[in-house]
Amino acid sequence: MNDGPLIVQSDKTLLLEVEHPLAPEARAAIAPFAELERSPEHVHTYRLTPLGLWNARAAGHDAEQVVDALVRYSRYTVPHALLVDVADTMDRYGRLQLVKHPTHGLVLVSLDRAVLEEILRQKKIAPMLGQRLDADTVLVHPSERGRLKQALLKVGWPAEDLAGYVNGEAHPIELDQREWHLRDYQKQAAEMFWAGGSGVVVLPCGAGKTLVGAAAMAQAQATTLILVTNTVAGRQWRRELLARTSLTDEEIGEYSGEKKEIRPVTIATYQVMTTRRKGEYRHLELFDSRDWGLIIYDEVHLLPAPIFRLTADLQSRRRLGLTATLIREDGREGDVFSLIGPKRYDAPWKDIENQGWIAPADCTEVRVTLTDAERMTYATAEPEDRYRIAATARTKLPVIESIVDRHPNDQILVIGAYLEQLDDVADHLGGIPVIQGSTTNKERERLYDEFRRGEQRVLVVSKVANFSIDLPEAAVAVQISGTFGSRQEEAQRLGRVLRPKQDGRQAHFYTVVARDTLDAEYAAHRQRFLAEQGYAYTIVDADDLLRPL
């Protein structure tokens, strides 16, 4: 038994004891092939998955290195079957290769004839393949490149895509680093993406994902299509690009519900791309309207299904996915992998926080005891109404007020899911503006600007603010209700306050929940994600908070 920091579990998870002196070394050794699943305070959990192992293969690691890392840092003997399995799995990658044939175009080449025979007999795969050129080579129609990769991944023979990318229409883009510099991890993320060709970069909210995108654009030196969640986020991208790169106003187009501009760099929303009229996607031609050299998917974990299908046709273009979390509530992580590309860069939140790039956050759960009347209403409510009733309890109002009062010098966001409740809160706090789905983009922009400038200290926002709004000065977020137990929503909301503050102030994240109700249960579920990311929640009783300071 050597006294290593790593423990291998039979379900193929790896436990890394953080306090162990060899932990950093072991982490570096396993990071290329194991996916970080949870990183709470003491023991981090990594998972060995076929995707992760193939990723490592794609990055040039071989099975021997993987086995060596496991054996060297493991505290107990590693089950032999697991090592064999690792070697076998890694060996499956690259038996099939997608390459460009000088005369025939895109072909699938096998280095193992038996594998080719096997997949030729697969009912789902055979129709995607064309004529067999020789014993080891089969023609592939270029339009099937994505779907073929998807299907091969599903049957466990992932193809190595060596067919390369089109360069696209060249367009000069330079980073303008006179007043700022790319952070190390941003530079590293952009480089790893470029080396891999396509893939996803996972960085916490507030860690500057936009700049990774900008750096990738500067590498590509080509026209770029950027897909974002909503118009406000798109405008934010535009602002960032104008400030940080050589791009000018005329070079950046907006393709949204309001404007339809196509320029060398075009920012489009998911929503407009997936708008259908008479059952047809009307705006798909955007993908073909220019010879894009790079496509950036912002918040890739929210990528809607139609975009996946479109992406399957775009396999010859470089694709960069940006996200804070690969967790998809719909479980389509595999599609992200096969269509956008493997994860190219990942850093635990706490690491980046420790480097000072995101504001340290202090998470507090405030428990409110409902009044007897509210409890009775809750107890007798229909099951489908119960969460709403608990989450929107009026008892929360004075608590919210007292939280706002506690931070007189901070910019505060109050975030909720129920519009009535938001209006109530806004009234209670003395007529504060509310931003919700029906607020016009112009109005939103105005309010956000005021908030950024400090003219508006408190904003009440609905779900629309979950993503991609850059409000760097927001230091306090108060979550009063949510979308049931959505874990990624919690992460996104925390992200709102994680941008580093000018004076390095601490960020505060409050969740107000009603004790002994579904509200508390959902809150516990949502918190699990952040707890796994290393954030500890403090629980405070509302009565303690309401007492005079």
Place this chain on the structure above:
Amino acid sequence: MAASPARPPDGDARTPHTLVDWLRARDDGRLARLLRLRPDLARPAPPDLAALASRIGVRTSTQRAVDGLDAYALRTLETLVLAGDGDAVARPPDVDLEPLFDLGLIWGDADTVYLVPTVRESVGPHPAGLGRPAATLFALVPDLQLVPVLRHLGLPPAGQPRAGDSVAAVLADPERVAALLGECDAAEREVLAQLAAGPPVGTVRNTRLATTDPQPSAPHRLINRGLLAPIDTQRVELPREIGLALRTGAEPAAAQPPAVELVTREPAELDRLGTTAVLELLRLVDALAETWAAQPPPLLRSGGVGVRELRRTAKDLGVDEQTAALAAEVAYAAGLINSTNGPEPAFLPSTEYDSWRGHRPAGRWITLATAWLTMTRQPSLVNQRGDRDRMITALSPDAERGTVPALRRKVLDVLTGLPPGAAPTSRARVLDVLTWHEPRRSSGQRPLAEAILAEADVLGLTAAGGLTGYARTLLSGSAPAAEGALAFALPEPVDHFLLQPDLTAVVPGPPQPAMGAELALLADLESTGGAYVYRLTERSVRRALDAGRTGGQLTAFIERHSRTPIPQALRYMIEDAARRHGVLRAGAAVSYLRCDDEALLARVVADTAVAGLHLRALAPTVVVSDASTARVLEVLRGAGYSPAAEAPGGGLIALGADAPRAPSRPPARTFTSRSTVESDAQLTDLVRRIRSGDALSEQAHQVPPMAARLPGVTSAATMELLRRAVRGDQLVWLRLAEADGSTTVHEIEPISLAAGMVRGYERGRDGLVAYPVHRITAIRAIDE
């Protein structure tokens, strides 16, 4: 009878003439060896050598012996079978015949060897995968089909039997055969090569097409040239002469089993590797018991557990169905699970499971491993199609294979033969050794043997394919020593855990039993392996509270064992759960009294006349009693009240019952191999008895048995002879009928005759012997 169909034509005085004579000439050690190698010959004990000789030639016995030959001995025997038509082989090839002599498959001496009767049949029609001789084959081919052959070979047209003979004569000439083979094209060569490698019989579309088809296929062309003999309309056979010609230069059978390529590790490292499987197996069995106790799979009418139930179990256990079936089968064989008796029988953990759990991990594993070694069921058959294409389900009778324990032993013996710490590079190598040892059984055994090797890996008897030290000890028969060795190899139990803010507790090693049990109550096991990860949820905390723990106790337990500070969220969770726990109360009562008049009810409760009812007030208007409703009414009426009975409501459900358990079952019957070798002393004794029986039967035809002369009477002559012998210190021969019906023969010097027993000294035995007189079937005085 003397079993000797073929007598040597000119044997001299020293050469035994018959199998019996040959057996008689063998020394005792060799006879004992024969009985050891073919234990079926010794059951029941043959009375004399003639009986032994006739048993040696019984078909089932020779078949078993032939099937048990290793590759080299089999090839030797096949050579002898090929060397002659009859059972006698003059001038046998210069190879080591001793193993075959020892087995009693052949007899004779270096000059002439005789096959024991039925050996030829046991070897089969195609010894060494060669076809029958051309003379035999072509004698059976119809005239019409021989016409093109005769033409091709340049022979004059003729009818049977002359035609067949002339074809055979051509094939007997090696030069002609070589020439004929030289004419073959590639396709024909391939056909020939395939049949030459054996078996020599192949199937073709229609052998008659050879003569009519204008463009005959390769097999048909070969038929036309006499290189293949049609044996019916569908099959052809390669004549032996052609097969031999094609085989020249082939590898002779290896005299030694093939060497196994090895990866050698430190024995201690191999043991540690095995412990990961050991701990996983223990977890699987625990998880299986837990999930089956919660949701008992019903016993199918055809026996066993349904396919869907097994799938669910596998999912619960987080393993594939094959592994789940293995865990279930082994647990069942160890008596840890059993089916209940009742109208709807189902599988549940048994009471043995509860006591098994109390043992140390090493001891628990030994129980499981021993059960696996001796169980007559083959788990790998589960989910395969069995007889009549029926799916074999786990724990069903269809998975019974009586020969499997012996096979397990044989497979593991191959591994035992390897040096400690060594592991074969692949399972195929081990199977090759097994094939060498029993080539004739290999085709049927190979898939089972492969499954056995895989199971041994899952169970932790082997690690990475190599036999672990503790399993080696267990196989050598010492379970306590094996337990000690395993306990030494297992990682040290850990008495602490690391609590994390995401409410998981990580035990970085196998948990100490007491702590593990408490933690399993308080939290849900999430992953196992090197470490044990538990997740605390409100539900799991409530489960601990239900089991009688208080919030304070739980917090104290966690504080005692956690190496890290308790997250505040956990404290809150435990406090919340404890606060809510037990707000609703349930209990049992047999009857109730209710009354809207609180004062009246209070009076009843206080009334000493009804104290026997043990009335308890639950609320001002409700009182319960342990007495039956009828009794309550009776007592109340007797005390002067006027109660009325209410229509019965729902029944009561007792809470807090123990976890369901199946009735106790004696552990699965242990398997005793048919081939269990008797001790040397037993065998020596047996041989001695056979010999003396033989000596007696030799003389028996000189002196007819007494009983035969005077049927039904223990004759006066017998008594007289015995009495004379006692007086005159004479030796006598006795033949006795034994209790089991066999007869034995003794040579004793009688010293007394009393109470129907004759006592005396027997040659080759210490002390006095005593035999009942009425058992004596023959007697004769021996003159010294």
